[in-house]
Amino acid sequence: MSPRRAKAVRGRVGDDPATALREHLIDTAEGLLAERHAAALTTREIARAADLSDGVLYNYFADKNELVITALVRRYGRLVVRFDAELPQPGDATLEHNLLAYSRAALEMHLDGLPIVAGLLSDPELLRRFIDELHRNPYGPQLYQQRIIEYLHGEQRLGRLPAVDVEAATTLFTGATMMLALTSLMGMAGETGEELFGQLPGIVTILLNGINARS
Amino acid sequence: MSPRRAKAVRGRVGDDPATALREHLIDTAEGLLAERHAAALTTREIARAADLSDGVLYNYFADKNELVITALVRRYGRLVVRFDAELPQPGDATLEHNLLAYSRAALEMHLDGLPIVAGLLSDPELLRRFIDELHRNPYGPQLYQQRIIEYLHGEQRLGRLPAVDVEAATTLFTGATMMLALTSLMGMAGETGEELFGQLPGIVTILLNGINARS
Amino acid sequence: MSPRRAKAVRGRVGDDPATALREHLIDTAEGLLAERHAAALTTREIARAADLSDGVLYNYFADKNELVITALVRRYGRLVVRFDAELPQPGDATLEHNLLAYSRAALEMHLDGLPIVAGLLSDPELLRRFIDELHRNPYGPQLYQQRIIEYLHGEQRLGRLPAVDVEAATTLFTGATMMLALTSLMGMAGETGEELFGQLPGIVTILLNGINARS
Amino acid sequence: MSPRRAKAVRGRVGDDPATALREHLIDTAEGLLAERHAAALTTREIARAADLSDGVLYNYFADKNELVITALVRRYGRLVVRFDAELPQPGDATLEHNLLAYSRAALEMHLDGLPIVAGLLSDPELLRRFIDELHRNPYGPQLYQQRIIEYLHGEQRLGRLPAVDVEAATTLFTGATMMLALTSLMGMAGETGEELFGQLPGIVTILLNGINARS
DNA sequence: TATGAATGAGTCTTCATTCAT
DNA sequence: GATGAATGAAGACTCATTCAT
Numbered sequence: 050m051s052p053r054r055a056k057a058v059r060g061r062v063g064d065d066p067a068t069a070l071r072e073h074l075i076d077t078a079e080g081l082l083a084e085r086h087a088a089a090l091t092t093r094e095i096a097r098a099a100d101l102s103d104g105v106l107y108n109y110f111a112d113k114n115e116l117v118i119t120a121l122v123r124r125y126g127r128l129v130v131r132f133d134a135e136l137p138q139p140g141d142a143t144l145e146h147n148l149l150a151y152s153r154a155a156l157e158m159h160l161d162g163l164p165i166v167a168g169l170l171s172d173p174e175l176l177r178r179f180i181d182e183l184h185r186n187p188y189g190p191q192l193y194q195q196r197i198i199e200y201l202h203g204e205q206r207l208g209r210l211p212a213v214d215v216e217a218a219t220t221l222f223t224g225a226t227m228m229l230a231l232t233s234l235m236g237m238a239g240e241t242g243e244e245l246f247g248q249l250p251g252i253v254t255i256l257l258n259g260i261n262a263r264s
Numbered sequence: 265m266s267p268r269r270a271k272a273v274r275g276r277v278g279d280d281p282a283t284a285l286r287e288h289l290i291d292t293a294e295g296l297l298a299e300r301h302a303a304a305l306t307t308r309e310i311a312r313a314a315d316l317s318d319g320v321l322y323n324y325f326a327d328k329n330e331l332v333i334t335a336l337v338r339r340y341g342r343l344v345v346r347f348d349a350e351l352p353q354p355g356d357a358t359l360e361h362n363l364l365a366y367s368r369a370a371l372e373m374h375l376d377g378l379p380i381v382a383g384l385l386s387d388p389e390l391l392r393r394f395i396d397e398l399h400r401n402p403y404g405p406q407l408y409q410q411r412i413i414e415y416l417h418g419e420q421r422l423g424r425l426p427a428v429d430v431e432a433a434t435t436l437f438t439g440a441t442m443m444l445a446l447t448s449l450m451g452m453a454g455e456t457g458e459e460l461f462g463q464l465p466g467i468v469t470i471l472l473n474g475i476n477a478r479s
Numbered sequence: 480m481s482p483r484r485a486k487a488v489r490g491r492v493g494d495d496p497a498t499a500l501r502e503h504l505i506d507t508a509e510g511l512l513a514e515r516h517a518a519a520l521t522t523r524e525i526a527r528a529a530d531l532s533d534g535v536l537y538n539y540f541a542d543k544n545e546l547v548i549t550a551l552v553r554r555y556g557r558l559v560v561r562f563d564a565e566l567p568q569p570g571d572a573t574l575e576h577n578l579l580a581y582s583r584a585a586l587e588m589h590l591d592g593l594p595i596v597a598g599l600l601s602d603p604e605l606l607r608r609f610i611d612e613l614h615r616n617p618y619g620p621q622l623y624q625q626r627i628i629e630y631l632h633g634e635q636r637l638g639r640l641p642a643v644d645v646e647a648a649t650t651l652f653t654g655a656t657m658m659l660a661l662t663s664l665m666g667m668a669g670e671t672g673e674e675l676f677g678q679l680p681g682i683v684t685i686l687l688n689g690i691n692a693r694s
Numbered sequence: 695m696s697p698r699r700a701k702a703v704r705g706r707v708g709d710d711p712a713t714a715l716r717e718h719l720i721d722t723a724e725g726l727l728a729e730r731h732a733a734a735l736t737t738r739e740i741a742r743a744a745d746l747s748d749g750v751l752y753n754y755f756a757d758k759n760e761l762v763i764t765a766l767v768r769r770y771g772r773l774v775v776r777f778d779a780e781l782p783q784p785g786d787a788t789l790e791h792n793l794l795a796y797s798r799a800a801l802e803m804h805l806d807g808l809p810i811v812a813g814l815l816s817d818p819e820l821l822r823r824f825i826d827e828l829h830r831n832p833y834g835p836q837l838y839q840q841r842i843i844e845y846l847h848g849e850q851r852l853g854r855l856p857a858v859d860v861e862a863a864t865t866l867f868t869g870a871t872m873m874l875a876l877t878s879l880m881g882m883a884g885e886t887g888e889e890l891f892g893q894l895p896g897i898v899t900i901l902l903n904g905i906n907a908r909s
Numbered sequence: 910t911a912t913g914a915a916t917g918a919g920t921c922t923t924c925a926t927t928c929a930t
Numbered sequence: 931g932a933t934g935a936a937t938g939a940a941g942a943c944t945c946a947t948t949c950a951t
Contacts, residue, residue, distance in 0.1 A: 070914080088303070092942060102916045104944075113942065170382035170449060171301035180451055217440075217466035224439030231442075235381075236395055251432035259474025285932095307925060317933045319927075328925065500911090516816035518733070522946060532912040534948075543946060596880075597815035610881055647870075647896035654869030657876075664815060666825055681862035689904025715935080737921060747937045749923075758921065912951085920944075927937075 071109040074099055078120035086168030087117050087175055114175060122182045124165060129193050132158040136196065139203025144210065145257055151197060152226055152249045158193065159230035194219055201260075213260050221259075225252045286324040289314055293335035294342075301379055302332050302390070329390060336380060337397045344408050347373040351411065354418025359425065360472055366412060367441055367464045373408065374445035409434055416475075428475050436474075440467045501539040504529055508550035509557075516594055517547050517605070544605060551595060552612045559623045562588040566626065569633025574640065575687055581627060582656055582679045588623065589660035624649055631690075643690050651689075655682045716754040719744055723765035731813030732762050732820055759820060767827045769810060774838050777803040781841065784848025789855065790902055796842060797871055797894045803838065804875035839864055846905075858905050866904075870897045 077099035081090055092113050096103045110116040132154045137147040169176040197219045204210040226249075233245050292314035296305055307328050311318045325331040347369045352362040384391045412434045419425040441464075448460050507529035511520055522543050526533045540546040562584045567577040599606045627649045634640040656679075663675050722744035726735055737758050741748045755761040777799045782792040814821040842864045849855040871894075878890050 091940085093940090103942095104917070105915065107943065108914065166450075167382045167384075170379050171303060176450065213470060214466040217463065217470055220443050220463065221436050221440045221467055221470060224441070224443030225436045226439070227446075228435050228439030228442060235384075235391065248432065248435065251429040252436055255428060255432055255436060255471070255474040257474070258477035259470040259472070262473030262477050306923085311934090318925095319934065320932065322926070323931070518816055521944085526913090533946095534913065535911060537947070538910075594815050597812045599812075599880075606880065643900060644896040647893065647900055650873050650893065650897055651866050651870045651900060654871070654873030655866045656869070658865050658869030658872060661872075665811075665821065678862065678865065681859040682866055685858060685862055685866060685901070685904040687904070688907035689900040689902070692903030692907050736919080738919085748921095749938070750936060752922070753935065912949100914949100916946105916948075918945100921942095923941080924939095925937100928933100928935100930933085 070101075070105065074101070074106055074109060074116060075120050075123060078116055079124045082120055082124055082165060086164060087121055088168050088172045090117055114178060118175065118178050118182055121165060121169075121179055122186055125162060125183075126186065128158050128162045132193055133196060136200070139200055140207050140209070144204060145253060147200070147204075148222070148253045148257060149249060151200065152222065152253055153246060155193070155197075155223060155226040156229055156246065156249065159227045160233065163227065163230050163234055194223055197222055210260060218256065218260055221256055225256070285316070285320065289316070289321055289324060289331060290335050290338060293331055294339045297335055297339050297380060301382070302336055302384070305332060329393065333390065333393045333397055336384075336394060337401055340377060340380060340398075341401065343373050343377045347408055348411060351415070354415055355422050355424070359419060360468060362415070362419075363437070363468045363472060364464060366415065367437065367468055368461060370408070370412075370438060370441040371444055371461065371464065374442045375448065378442070378445050378449055409438055412437055425475060433471065433475055436471055440471070500531070500535065504531070504536055504539060504546060505550050505553060508546055509554045512550055512554050512595060516597070517551055517599070520547060544608065548605065548608045548612055551599075551609060552616055554595060555592060555613075556616065558588050558592045562623055563626060566630070569630055570637050570639070574634060575683060577630070577634075578652070578683045578687060579679060581630065582652065582683055583676060585623070585627075585653060585656040586659055586676065586679065589657045590663065593657070593660050593664055624653055627652055640690060648686065648690055651686055655686070715746075715750065719746070719751055719754060719761060720765050720768060723761055724769045727765055727769050727810060731809060732766055733813050733817045735762055759823060763820065763823050763827055766810060766814075766824055767831055770807060770828075771831065773803050773807045777838055778841060781845070784845055785852050785854070789849060790898060792845070792849075793867075793898045793902060794894060796845065797867065797898055798891060800838070800842075800868060800871040801874055801891065801894065804872045805878065808872065808875050808879055839868055842867055855905060863901065863905055866901055870901070 074095065078090065078095050081095060081098055085094075090113075092106060093103055095116070096105060099105075106113065106116050110119070136154060137150050141147055169179055198215055201210060201215045201218060205212060205215070229245060229248060229252075233240065289310065293305065293310050296310060296313060305328075307321060308318055310331070311321065321328070321331055325334070351369060352365050356362055384394050413430055416425060416430045416433060420427060420430070444460060444463060504525065508520065508525050511525060511528060520543075522536060523533055525546070526536065536543070536546050540549070566584060567580050571577055599609050628645055631640060631645045631648060635642060635645070659675060659678060719740065723735065723740050726740060726743055730739075735758075737751060738748055740761070741750065744750075751758065751761050755764070781799060782795050786792055814824055843860055846855060846860045846863060850857060850860070874890060874893055874897075
């Protein structure tokens with residue numbers, strides 16, 4: 050009645066088999082993205098890692114890029130979700146304490162997410178499709194910038210922050226954490242994680258002073 | 265009797281012919297990097313653009329990557345040199361004016377340099393070789409961060425700036441300009457150049473306030 | 480309890496279900512042959528067009544070729560049947576008028592049938608199976624040559640035609656119409672249909688003269 | 695100085711090596727066309743038959759089809775040239791004798807050429823490129839029809855043939871020989887070559903009578 | 910018996926690298 | 931040393947056929 054299931058998802062129950070395989074492929078590709086960048090993934094590599102035959106992916110995706118993009122978006126989304134968890138809310142504790150928490154989460158996210166986005170800059174088609182997909186997706190990277198903007202606005206409404214240019218502040222904030230991540234990833238600084246995250250307080254201090262200053 | 269010179273460098277005098285050819289290859293590859301990213305370059309494309317035969321490069325480089333890396337480093341160096349030119353010195357004009365000049369130069373550099381570095385992040389081998397090469401090279405990207413650090417220290421020595429954490433300030437500064445470049449390159453903001461550079465003053469203002477604040 | 484019927488033939492009554500499905504597949508393939516040539520048909524395409532699953536065809540045919548051949552034969556037979564309809568009979572009108580009618584019908588048939596047969600000439604296996612099938616089939620293409628032979632014999636019996644070599648005359652007749660069709664199909668002559676059919680009278684005239692000549 | 699030569703053409707002298715290999719590829723493909731039809735040739739098959747590596751053909755042809763078309767045109771040209779050889783001229787012997795010679799040559803040509811052209815009818819792109827190539831080529835198949843037309847015109851100028859519709863006569867002539875070839879190739883008639891060619895006199899007789907008749 | 914997903918051999922094409930000349 | 935053609939290992943993608951359900 051039903052067609053046979055691929056060996057890779059045999060034993061898995063409760064799913065629509067087709068969905069299970071599709072998911073399995075995306076999961077596998079997502080896993081490989083931790084090691085290789087998107088453009089370097091080959092269909093055979095994905096198939097082999099998924100313990101599936103070479104041609105399967107074309108039963109679920111129009112082409113290789115569609116699978117890769119899907120995995121990319123999912124991975125990125127996961128990072129944003131992780132970032133989003135347990136963030137302080139406007140009014141919590143102190144501004145400094147909160148911004149420090151935000152900066153730690155942002156640095157973590159960039160450490161994992163930068164390699165993913167990086168490879169895209171060189172493949173125009175992949176980049177275009179990735180952007181398009183993100184725009185269609187609630188969990189884009191904008192979400193992450195948006196969170197910070199919202200937090201700052203929230204603090205402004207509470208009167209804990211003057212009426213500064215919130216966008217500029219956010220650019221400084223996300224830029225700095227990305228810069229730390231990039232420097233670390235490029236291996237230019239052989240720092241330990243402790244040293245890396247240790248740079249955050251100094252950054253937050255200056256930024257906070259800049260925001261609070263009555264100029 | 266003496267070995268034949270490649271057609272591309274015939275007529276060139278005063279050089280060691282071998283060196284001339286090597287340089288010619290690097291120059292050609294560097295030129296192509298302005299249009300394509302590193303991984304998209306083919307050896308044949310480089311050879312043809314250099315008006316040389318396909319095989320020559322293996323007489324001067326261990327493999328394609330070695331040539332590409334060398335060209336990459338040279339191109340990056342050139343961007344840094346361009347950045348380095350005509351920058352204000354400590355004591356010039358006002359701090360705000362100077363930092364704005366720095367930020368414009370940094371944004372320009374990142375717009376050109378980011379695509380070059382981007383592809384490297386996900387190719388471990390290429391990245392490693394690139395880093396190694398930079399460390400051997402006086403004109404690394406550190407130079408550019410270093411310039412900003414030096415400028416800020418200079419202003420401190422002149423008493424125009426309090427004794428803040430200069431490294432943190434630099435991270436904020438370079439991070440923000442890189443962030444603007446990245447957002448622009450990813451096409452997420454369809455801004456004009458004017459809008460892009462128009463975001464700099466707001467950023468500089470906050471940063472400057474943050475630095476000047478006596479906390 | 481009784482085996483499930485395929486969705487495509489559900490509701491159909493009075494047939495052996497198995498036969499119904501087989502027929503449905505052949506009909507579908509035959510329909511597709513009007514647009515694509517035999518070798519370009521994919522099993523999935525046929526299955527989808529038939530609203531059946533990919534694998535069914537292997538329950539009724541040894542392989543794809545068997546189905547395709549069967550459809551091919553059926554389509555060819557249909558063309559011959561169409562040719563066969565409304566043809567003049569010996570004694571009707573004039574010989575010239577009748578031969579013109581035959582030639583028009585033959586040209587039409589070739590325009591539709593040539594592409595079908597064409598692909599077979601170079602695929603030994605397909606060709607062999609096609610021929611075998613035709614020989615087993617009452618509506619072969621021979622029927623069409625046979626019709627002309629019979630007509631000419633009929634006219635001979637009526638005394639309206641001398642005792643010429645009817646087979647040779649038929650070869651000339653069918654050959655000329657096929658030649659016109661082939662030239663047209665190969666796009667070598669960008670003629671309109673009118674120009675194409677307009678060549679028939681000249682051909683019929685010569686042929687008729689050749690037959691009538693007392694040599 | 696010069697690059698190495700492919701093993702397949704080593705030892706061959708006097709040619710430009712590049713030309714030699716290109717020719718070797720075309721020759722090989724042409725040879726294979728005797729067994730398979732154009733669309734069924736694979737690049738690997740050609741390369742293996744030519745005792746060359748898989749990728750060579752792309753050094754000399756834009757793609758597979760360009761090679762195949764070239765081989766196709768060459769093979770077709772060869773057939774036409776063979777047809778063209780030793781044909782009687784207007785005024786030679788008798789009309790009957792001459793037309794018989796023409797018909798034998800035409801039948802031979804069609805026996806070899808039909809399979810070649812046949813496969814093209816099913817591949818639109820291949821067909822289009824083939825036609826285009828023929829139009830650019832002096833030795834097209836038109837040449838062959840043209841020869842017959844010219845011969846008939848020649849006889850008309852000599853007064854040995856009345857002023858009939860030469861084009862229609864040619865269509866009958868070439869059509870009949872093609873029909874014989876087709877029937878033979880399709881294996882519908884298990885005739886020997888003798889039987890096949892034995893049908894020509896009857897055909898020529900009728901055609902000649904048709905042409906000569908003063909209607 | 911019908912289903913339709915899985916299979917994997919096979920297709921064309923690209924390109925870094927080698928090496929006879 | 932320089933040449934540039936030859937090599938052959940990939941790469942993405944297709945599709946006839948099988949077979950667990």
